[in-house]
Amino acid sequence: MSRFVQTALRSRASSSPSSISRRSFSSGSSHTERKVAVLGAAGGIGQPLALLMKLNPLVSKLALYDIAGTPGVAADVSHINTGSEVAGYMGEDQLGRALEGSDVVIIPAGVPRKPGMTRDDLFKINAGIVKSLCTAIAKYCPNAVVNMISNPVNSTVPIAAEVFKKAGTYDEKKLFGVTTLDVVRAKTFYAGKAKVPVSGVNVPVVGGHAGITILPLFSQATPKSNALSDEDIKALTKRTQEGGTEVVEAKAGKGSATLSMAYAGAVFADACLKGLNGVPDIVECSFVQSSITELPFFASKVRLGKTGVEEVLGLGPLSDYEKEGLENLKPELKSSIEKGIKFAKEN
Numbered sequence: 001m002s003r004f005v006q007t008a009l010r011s012r013a014s015s016s017p018s019s020i021s022r023r024s025f026s027s028g029s030s031h032t033e034r035k036v037a038v039l040g041a042a043g044g045i046g047q048p049l050a051l052l053m054k055l056n057p058l059v060s061k062l063a064l065y066d067i068a069g070t071p072g073v074a075a076d077v078s079h080i081n082t083g084s085e086v087a088g089y090m091g092e093d094q095l096g097r098a099l100e101g102s103d104v105v106i107i108p109a110g111v112p113r114k115p116g117m118t119r120d121d122l123f124k125i126n127a128g129i130v131k132s133l134c135t136a137i138a139k140y141c142p143n144a145v146v147n148m149i150s151n152p153v154n155s156t157v158p159i160a161a162e163v164f165k166k167a168g169t170y171d172e173k174k175l176f177g178v179t180t181l182d183v184v185r186a187k188t189f190y191a192g193k194a195k196v197p198v199s200g201v202n203v204p205v206v207g208g209h210a211g212i213t214i215l216p217l218f219s220q221a222t223p224k225s226n227a228l229s230d231e232d233i234k235a236l237t238k239r240t241q242e243g244g245t246e247v248v249e250a251k252a253g254k255g256s257a258t259l260s261m262a263y264a265g266a267v268f269a270d271a272c273l274k275g276l277n278g279v280p281d282i283v284e285c286s287f288v289q290s291s292i293t294e295l296p297f298f299a300s301k302v303r304l305g306k307t308g309v310e311e312v313l314g315l316g317p318l319s320d321y322e323k324e325g326l327e328n329l330k331p332e333l334k335s336s337i338e339k340g341i342k343f344a345k346e347n
């Protein structure tokens with residue numbers, strides 16, 4: 001079992017981060033030392049996410065953990081001449097050291113979907129993986145901000161909350177389900193249909209992260225477009241809700257979104273780091289503990305700050321179509337949340 005070879009590769013380039021990285025993940029104080037750990041770092045999401053975090057000037061230490069494959073990924077990423085120090089950790093006996101001192105822990109560990117599966121079909125395997133990783137987080141870096149990518153997010157976030165509660169370390173301000181890919185897709189699809197430059201587009205996406213629980217609020221999209229009919233909005237909503245399935249089917253058995261997810265995960269982690277560093281007015285959508293509906297967890301816009309969630313923002317005015325979508329998603333989201341809580345309580 002423990003033939004795990006430790007690999008701690010350290011590279012600290014003396015040069016400052018490249019201009020590319022500065023453009024990609026901008027501003028904020030880059031002087032605060034921040035450690036980011038990626039759990040599942042050798043996977044389809046983990047590898048490009050490790051690359052993008054290595055390009056982020058706000059990161060000073062990058063810990064790459066997986067049950068296999070991290071020595072190669074860490075060696076590779078560590079040669080990039082940006083300022084952060086990279087270390088690879090492999091196997092459970094090295095998890096503690098990977099986590100110690102982390103400010104942000106990103107979790108893309110677990111199995112992805114194949115065609116014909118729902119995200120909930122991943123519960124059986126991923127629930128246990130998330131539970132054990134969160135148990136270690138509670139022990140080794142209880143104050144870290146946690147970015148949960150592993151599916152089904154609608155259940156894995158409640159599992160994490162229960163694990164932290166049991167350990168006495170739960171801080172609802174520090175637990176985030178990463179729903180940024182839904183926003184990324186909504187922006188791209190809206191810009192394409194409305195024929196506006198995507199760089200200026202914003203679309204809030206609320207609810208959860210599976211099928212109809214993903215509710216893009218195109219009525220609040222900016223810039224406003226008068227070119228879109230009700231039918232266009234319905235089609236954009238459906239495409240956003242099924243964006244993950246579109247990729248799963250296109251990959252035809254070779255997994256789900258990895259590159260766009262790594263991008264989305266890097267955008268969200270960058271926002272968390274900026275918030276921690278005191279950069280004002282950082283707002284992103286995320287699946288968090290919430291009281292804006294009757295459900296205990298809900299995705300909406302949140303303001304990020306020095307302690308994590310500074311404010312959970314309300315839903316704002318909804319169109320009739322969105323109001324209907326909101327009511328329709330609640331039963332499924334409620335049952336996914338309850339499934340996660342039940343699992344964590346019984347295991």
Ligand SMILES: NC(=O)C1=CN([C@@H]2O[C@H](COP(=O)(O)OP(=O)(O)OC[C@H]3O[C@@H](n4cnc5c(N)ncnc54)[C@H](O)[C@@H]3O)[C@@H](O)[C@H]2O)C=CC1
Nearest residue numbers: 040042043044045066067108109110111112149150151261
């Ligand atoms: N939140 C979101 O928007 C999205 C979530 N996902 C989810 O992200 C997860 C990962 O997807 P991929 O990277 O494509 O899968 P993958 O199979 O390519 O990579 C998963 C990695 O997790 C590792 N792993 C398994 N058990 C582990 C453990 N106990 N500790 C640490 N690492 C462990 C594996 O060794 C593997 O390297 C899936 O659950 C997928 O559904 C995927 C896309 C979007």
Ligand SMILES: O=C([O-])CC(=O)C(=O)O
Nearest residue numbers: 113181243244245256257
């Ligand atoms: O669809 C999947 O299984 C992966 C995922 O969450 C996404 O791409 O949004």
